[in-house]
Amino acid sequence: MRTHTLTLTLGLSIAASVPASADPALTALRARDQSGTAIVRETQPHWDRVFGPPPARRAGAVGAPTVEVRRNFVYIEDTDGTLRIPYQTNQDVQDSFDFALNQFYQALPDEFVFVYLFTSFETGIGAFFYSPQANTDSGIGQPRFDNTGPSPLEGFVFMNDWQSFNKDFGMFGQAVVDGFSRSVFNQEAGHRWGFQLDFPQAPDARLQPLLGRDDAHWSYFAHTGGSPMEGNAWRDNMNGTFTTITDVRNYQYCDVDLYLMGLIPVDQVRPWFLVGNPQVNGLRDIFQQPLSAASPPQIFQPATIRGTRVDYTVDDLATRLGERFPHAGAAPTRFRVAFLILASRATALTASQKTEFEGMVDGYAEGFHTGTRQLASFDYVLDANPKLPIGAECTAVEQCDPSAPICEGTAAGGAPICTKVCNTPANCPAGWCCGLGATMNDNVCQPAGQCTVQPQPDAGPPDTGFVDTGATESDGGSLGPDGGASADAQEACVCDRTTVCDQNCACDPECQDAGRITPSPRTGGCSCEGTSPSELAGLSAAALALALIRRRR
Numbered sequence: 324m325r326t327h328t329l330t331l332t333l334g335l336s337i338a339a340s341v342p343a344s345a346d347p348a349l350t351a352l353r354a355r356d357q358s359g360t361a362i363v364r365e366t367q368p369h370w371d372r373v374f375g376p377p378p379a380r381r382a383g384a385v386g387a388p389t390v391e392v393r394r395n396f397v398y399i400e401d402t403d404g405t406l407r408i409p410y411q412t413n414q415d416v417q418d419s420f421d422f423a424l425n426q427f428y429q430a431l432p433d434e435f436v437f438v439y440l441f442t443s444f445e446t447g448i449g450a451f452f453y454s455p456q457a458n459t460d461s462g463i464g465q466p467r468f469d470n471t472g473p474s475p476l477e478g479f480v481f482m483n484d485w486q487s488f489n490k491d492f493g494m495f496g497q498a499v500v501d502g503f504s505r506s507v508f509n510q511e512a513g514h515r516w517g518f519q520l521d522f523p524q525a526p527d528a529r530l531q532p533l534l535g536r537d538d539a540h541w542s543y544f545a546h547t548g549g550s551p552m553e554g555n556a557w558r559d560n561m562n563g564t565f566t567t568i569t570d571v572r573n574y575q576y577c578d579v580d581l582y583l584m585g586l587i588p589v590d591q592v593r594p595w596f597l598v599g600n601p602q603v604n605g606l607r608d609i610f611q612q613p614l615s616a617a618s619p620p621q622i623f624q625p626a627t628i629r630g631t632r633v634d635y636t637v638d639d640l641a642t643r644l645g646e647r648f649p650h651a652g653a654a655p656t657r658f659r660v661a662f663l664i665l666a667s668r669a670t671a672l673t674a675s676q677k678t679e680f681e682g683m684v685d686g687y688a689e690g691f692h693t694g695t696r697q698l699a700s701f702d703y704v705l706d707a708n709p710k711l712p713i714g715a716e717c718t719a720v721e722q723c724d725p726s727a728p729i730c731e732g733t734a735a736g737g738a739p740i741c742t743k744v745c746n747t748p749a750n751c752p753a754g755w756c757c758g759l760g761a762t763m764n765d766n767v768c769q770p771a772g773q774c775t776v777q778p779q780p781d782a783g784p785p786d787t788g789f790v791d792t793g794a795t796e797s798d799g800g801s802l803g804p805d806g807g808a809s810a811d812a813q814e815a816c817v818c819d820r821t822t823v824c825d826q827n828c829a830c831d832p833e834c835q836d837a838g839r840i841t842p843s844p845r846t847g848g849c850s851c852e853g854t855s856p857s858e859l860a861g862l863s864a865a866a867l868a869l870a871l872i873r874r875r876r
Contacts, residue, residue: 389666390426391725393677394709395684396662399426400671408667409447416448420481423665431705435661437478437512439687441485441680443666451507453514454479460654462640462647463583464519475659480511485664485680502572503622505690509551509574512691514539516584517552520644527643532597533635536617543608543618544598544630549573551694552580555620557598564629565598567621574694582637585647585654586698592637598630659702662687674713674726675752711741713752714770732761733773742767 389400399422401408406422407415423440457469457477471477484490488504510517519539520530535542540553547554549569554577556569576584578592601614606626608618614626641647647654662684666672672680688701711717713727716738720730723741732739743750744765745757751768758774760767 388422388426389671390430392430392705393681394706395681395688395703396664397427397430397705398664398666398672398677399423400666400668402668404668406667408444408669411447416446419665420479423663427661427663431661433474433476434659436475436658437480437515437660438476439480439482439508439511439660439662441482441662441664443485443664443672443676444670445484445487448483450481451483451511452481453511454481455515458515460516460585460648462645463516464640464644465516478515482508482511485683498572501686501690502570502574505687505694506551506571506574508687509576509691509694510553513552513576513580513584516580518579518583529639530643532599532616532633534616536619542597542616543614543620544601544616546596546598547577547579548575549620550575550577550580552576553620557596559596559632560627563631564627565632566627567625569620569622569625571622574690575696576694579637579640581695581698582640582647582651584695584699585649585651586656586695588651589637589641589647594634594636596635597633598628599633600631602629604628656699657702658699661705662703674724678712713741713743713768715741717741727768729760729763729767731763731767733769734759734761734775735769735773736761737770737773740769742769 389398389402391398401422406419408419410416410419419442420440424438427438455465455478456471458465458467459469459477461467488500488507492500492503517539518533518541520527520534533542533545534540535545535553541547541550542554544557545554546557549556551574555567556573558566558568560566577595578587579595581587582589582592603614606614606628608614609621609623610619612618614628664672664680684703688703692700710724711722711727712724715723717723717730717740720728723730727741727743729742729744730739731742739761742760745751745768746766748755748757748768751757754771755768756771756774757766757768759765760769
């Protein structure tokens with residue numbers, strides 16, 4: 324049994340620290356990377372709980388958790404409401420991580436180097452973070468350690484609400500949403516190797532100025548080309564001033580990042596510089612705090628400062644941190660990873676949302692691949708032959724997703740698709756219809772236009788025939804529509820307009836049985852099983868008599 328713990332990083336909301344005087348666009352930055360902060364070490368889910376048996380369910384639970392292995396992610400739903408959401412305490416966060424990871428490792432083997440967890444809900448905490456679990460590399464400024472024993476896990480990443488970037492940056496356009504979300508994701512992934520300095524002795528005077536926030540990011544004054552690991556893209560104006568040209572859409576790692584990741588050799592790392600002795604002259608960062616090494620990248624409005632250019636080369640790292648080992652060419656470049664999304668009972672994902680998240684996962688994986696200049700990639704596909712979603716063509720029930728467990732042809736003769744039983748179109752995807760399939764006697768969801776076409780009204784008015792006074796049945800007149808003829812002297816059932824049972828038409832001859840008016844599973848119309856007093860009041864005398872006759876039958 325594993326007895327080590329998973330150390331997590333938890334942060335507080337950034338929005339609360341943004342003053343009213345800040346650029347309104349900046350209030351969108353409600354969450355921020357908190358890797359390296361002290362509060363991370365205060366939330367420690369236990370691996371003996373993660374890898375142990377499932378936790379006991381709460382009394383009165385409505386069902387076991389839903390765990391669904393999709394093509395590229397695992398969907399985990401707290402079906403019985405065991406978790407407290409949104410989170411109120413560190414214990415709530417710990418419990419939710421224990422729960423998600425426990426369910427995840429029951430469904431899949433312990434073979435993943437990195438695990439990325441999203442939520443389907445707003446958590447109440449403004450943070451993304453990386454929690455390191457192992458480091459076997461040297462020469463990157465981090466100590467070597469292993470908290471996971473036989474597990475290959477090296478890091479756990481919390482990415483918070485899956486829709487947070489669209490909620491916070493949607494007003495700026497999809498390019499900003501995609502760029503910023505990939506930059507944040509790449510930062511959390513990059514923390515596995517990102518620039519840090521861990522010296523048992525006094526800090527190194529040469530390298531220390533390169534460190535920024537929490538000693539886990541590049542300094543605001545470091546020229547990193549706008550790396551997701553922070554710093555800025557600085558333009559040297561050649562007159563003692565420097566101006567930021569950092570792009571919020573950038574998610575490309577810089578040369579030093581790639582060297583520390585083991586992706587490029589020493590001789591491919593270009594020199595870079597730091598703006599030393601910066602004269603900020605009262606300037607403030609994007610959160611209206613005084614500019615400092617710990618400030619976040621200048622991703623919105625540019626800033627110009629005075630300072631002294633201090634140049635660096637990779638030798639500054641190698642001579643102080645030692646040679647990077649394993650070196651590029653021997654270090655791994657493909658990583659087995661898993662994406663999880665934890666849903667609450669109140670925020671369960673729909674089939675279309677699951678498909679949307681699946682696309683987002685592909686985007687994050689592609690963003691990492693692109694951000695490393697195609698030098699590294701994720702092995703993240705969990706099921707190469709996933710179950711087919713509703714609407715996909717199928718040849719056997721076994722191919723269909725549990726949410727659409729029927730393989731049925733459409734009424735209009737379309738190819739068999741994965742679908743499900745329905746009562747009304749509301750049970751189906753938007754724009755679909757609900758009607759009889761090709762072979763089943765139950766209504767199933769079908770694409771628009773594929774359901775059975777309802778008969779059109781008669782060319783002429785319907786007729787019901789005379790009603791015999793004193794008799795319990797009608798006379799010899801036709802009880803059904805007559806194709807336009809109106810031979811009868813009286814046309815009483817004015818609501819009978821089709822050749823099938825018309826909705827709420829108690830006098831319609833096609834409506835059978837006695838009782839109440841109910842939906843018909845075959846026609847989508849009604850079985851007119853009786854007429855209420857209020858309905859009777861609206862009928863003509865002849866229709867009233869016919870209704871009474873049928874009620875006595």
